[in-house]
Amino acid sequence: MIDFGKIVYLDVQKTGSSFVARFLRECTDLPELARHRHAPATEQRPDVFYFTTVRNPLAQYISLFQYGLQGRGGMVERFRDAGMADIYQPSAAAFEQWLGFMIAPENAAFFGTRYRNTLPHMLGLQSYRFLALSFIKPGPTLRRAKTKDDLRRIYTAKKLHSHVIKTESLNQGLENLLDCKVGTFFNPREQVMSYLQNAKRAKKSATVAGFQLGKISPDLINEMKRREWFLYENFYPQEMK
Secondary structure (H helix, E strand, C coil): CEECCCEEEECCCCCCHHHHHHHHHHHECCCCCEECCCCCCCCCCCCCEEEEEECCHHHHHHHHHHHHHCCCCHHHHHHHHCCCHHHCCCCHHHHHHHHHHHHCHHHHHHHCHHHHCCCCCCCCHHHHHHHHCCCCCHHHHHHCCCCHHHHHHHHHHHCCCCEEEEHHHHHHHHHHHHHCCCHHHECCHHHHHHHHHHCCCCCCHHHCCCCCHHHCCHHHHHHHHHHCHHHHHHHCHHHHC
């Protein structure tokens, strides 16, 4: 959660969050009041515009794996501490092994008690991470859901954000903020457009290790989609076919 007073960005991991935070610092006249990376908001203020970012879960997993290949991030540290660092190899086979471990509900405790104590039987890790930033007190809120329909209703009724930007169209989504009710807090459009056109973003991680999506087991991808049903259903329904 990154708090700019009138704008609060709910910064989901591996969705371009560093770029979005930098964009807000550079392109608005609002001071950054607080930064608690990838942590939920602790209160809901009626005069605040909350927004978040989302990414195709498969691309999100690939990015997380690639980050670990570079020896970076908290996830690779978890595997290292568990004596499983060798799982990080630049190959499709290694990614399949890693992804299979990541999406298995019985491994939820590996990723921390907050995930384990919510809905690991119902949600994959990426869907959980998104929803964990969508609510005040996400743990108790998520535990109220006994079925998928319960979760759908809770999300509709309780979500903090009124705006979601897809990483796949990040620049356009950020430009569209100028047309929202908080548009007056941004620099003139031509300055914002210039920034978006010239600012550097991280390289697409899917190409770093050289493995091809076509070589990843379709059954494994389908199982990942089943586990991440919430993100696919709400933001990428065309990819569920």
